[in-house]
Amino acid sequence: MLSQPAPAAADEAGGLRIHDLQGSTRLSPYAGNEVTDIPGIVTGVRTYGSRGFWIQDPRPDRSAATSEGVFVFTGSAPEVAVGDEVLVSGRVGEYYYGGEESGGQSVTQLTQPRVTVRSSGNELPAPVELDARSIPRRYAPAGDPAAGGGIEHLRLRPGTYALDRYESLEGMNVSIADAAVVGPSTAYHELWVTLEPHRNRTAGGGTRYASYHAPNPGRLKVESLIPVAEQPFPAANVGDVLAGPSTGPLDYDEFGGYTLAARELGEIAGGGLAPETTRPQRADELAIAAYNVENLHPGDEQEKFDRLADGVVTSLASPDILALEEIQDDSGPTDDGTVTAGETLRRFTDAIVAAGGPRYEWRGIDPADGHDGGQPGGNIRNVFLFDPARVSFTDRPGGDATTGTEAVRRDGRAALSLSPGRVAPGSEAWQDSRKPLAGEFTFRGEPVVVVANHFASKGGDQPLYARSQPPARVSEEQRVAQAREVNAFVRELLRVQRNAQVVVLGDINDFEFSPTTRALTAGGALESAVTSLPPRERYTYVFQGNSQVLDQTLVSPAIRRYDYDIVHINAEFADQASDHDPQVLRFRP
Structure with missing residues (x-):
């Protein structure tokens, strides 16, 4: 193992754990370092796009700012299954989807992994339930002018800011239930929901962007980890409801920010939205x-x-x-x-x-x-x-x-x-x-x-x-x-x-x-x-x-x-x- 900062917390054997890698800011204190035998339970497997899997530590620390989940990038179809208990060694990195110049945030991940499966069929860590009460009304902290408005190095305050709350759960098993659809399904098998259905509600049941100071923090992108051949992604309109629970790791990407990568996906309950028609003009109009x-x-x-x-x-x-x-x-x-x-x-x-x-x-x-x-x-x-x-x-x-x-x-x-x-x-x-x-x-x-x-x-x-x-x-x-x-x-x-x-x-x-x-x-x-x-x-x-x-x-x-x-x-x-x-x-x- 390369030289590293002193871990924020360690188990009784002195080994690093996921919350040490994640740290209390958006950037890992171990970025660029090799780490060994990081323990966790596999909570999700992605076989498309950025291929890999998520692991979560069933033994969390006491800090609300440090995530207990992390993504393991494999580059090819992962050879693990949900419920596997694993030890992962690899390099800690911060990956910027779309490139660092795009301005988006990074994802803390382990790359070039070496994985040991210790057991299978384990119970998963209980998901964190996300709803209107769990999302702060304030969207994000003001950036540090000395850092070009950046917030990456600021300590996370998940009880104060919505973006900090999501970041503190990056890679962790989360769940939403009966969420209002505010962005229709797309050809890329994704949709958007809101955890705050009454905030800036539109006539069609969506969420209105009303000012630069009201970006609607309850919005969350939803994708599915289930192969389309097994369960086609649902067609949803604004005003529908993603009924029942949807559960999986909280991911982040360049095309929507924080994303629920659903291991279990709810069903669409139609809201009855229909295309509008306008009245004909009168003869003198x-x-x-x-x-x-x-x-x-x-x-x-x-x-x-x-x-x-x-x-x-x-x-x-x-x-x-x-x-x-x-x-x-x-x-x-x-x-x-x-x-x-x-x-x-x-x-x-x-x-x-x-x-x-x-x-x-x-x-x-x-x-x-x-x-x-x-x-x-x-x-x-x-x-x-x-x-x-x-x-x-x-x-x-x-x-x-x-x-x-x-x-x-x-x-x-x-x-x-x-x-x-x-x-x-x-x-x-x-x-x-x-x-x-x-x-x-x-x-x-x-x-x-x-x-x-x-x-x-x-x-x-x-x-x-x-x-x-x-x-x-x-x-x-x-x-x-x-x-x-x-x-x-x-x-x-x-x-x-x-x-x-x-x-x-x-x-x-x-x-x-x-x-x-x-x-x-x-x-x-x-x-x-x-x-x-x-x-x-x-x-x-x-x-x-x-x-x-x-x-x-x-x-x-x-x-x-x-x-x-x-x-x-x-x-x-x-x-x-x-x-x-x-x-x-x-x-x-």
Whole structure:
């Protein structure tokens, strides 16, 4: 054994135990050292992904801060079984899923193990029962500024902070019972529950992300250690209940943080959640909707086109104008230089007609190849669909990928120099990101300018469960710059015509309480319609069990009265046509 720090505790023979390896902070005091004959009972075996098994010491110490469980990484199918009593020798390490630069926390583990099975069929250590009473209401300690906001070296206070509570149980046998599902099942065989079903509850039974200071500590990811061939992972929607007990080691990964790796998985009790529909617009109401159709391209199955089309016709009641995000080019993710999207849009509009909707026309601008971010090769862009029987589009040619439209005066009113046209496409704010698409429409003789958006993603931000608290939101800088460009464009339109009717909408990729939204609404140029909804209705997306606003519709001051609806048809459901819910605005121009 290599030289080590003095153990925090030792058995009567002087040997190290799991709580010594875990220590009272997030980092093992023995990281990088070889240890021998660490005793424990196998509580879970994982034969996929990061293969290995968990062991737990049936003889705990008296500290609530030191975990009694640890993961043993084998790299191949483990040759142990649940209930085996083992001695494990190996190297202690701290593993960062996704790399240390991702900002997540580490998992203490034993690697290059040498395992001795002493006996089998042993009783497992009793699971720690997790419920609302066992999770502190405070989320995490403030990070040490001298350590870049890091919390790794802080002593765990599991009675004070939720993240500390979970960390103090890392690798240990835990159990939940009758837990509310707040994140639907995914293709990766996972779902999210909350141990605090009444905190920030949404209309659909989820958990609303209401501010940066309320990250909802009761959320917990659930996976299954049971092979799918033996027990298929259940399909669960938000509002369902994971009924009965679910028990297994408490793990941690990069795609959800603290995770119950269920050795025993409860059953889903349906909550009865059903997709919503919105009301049709009245004859004198203009209906403008936005829908992120999640990388739609001609290579998608017809079923996806049909389901999205049914959403437009049935759920959105065939809006007059539809701003689409994530329309890919005609070769989809194949990176062959194609930038046109006519085939994608033809298939989609044909599907809408087949679903009983209108024959929409479309307007858009092809991006420069590889300059707008998104899936490589896909050249995603914003596109307008409109019903020519209800609304007309004012075409003013000249707009292209790099030529921006401007606010001009025509017949005493604010207008666009180019329609369709992009907003400030040369600005650094849009580097490797989608450029806003502006279009001028006329409804019952009244002009309305619509700006479709898809702001930069949150890629690169630290997760809510990061080892720095509060987590850094590095992607926010670009979105704020983008919001300022859109705000400046709207203010130019309002300078030309104080009562110009302008609608800004789309996938803003940020919350209604964010600096991005404040930059969009600065100076009173715009108002976010989402604030007109009751708080429990404010969400368009579900991420890691948090129902949150990413898509927004904003209106200029001249649009005083409006009816706004987020139509919940996707985000809360295991069976999704897209990962976003669409939104619709109705008003009388």
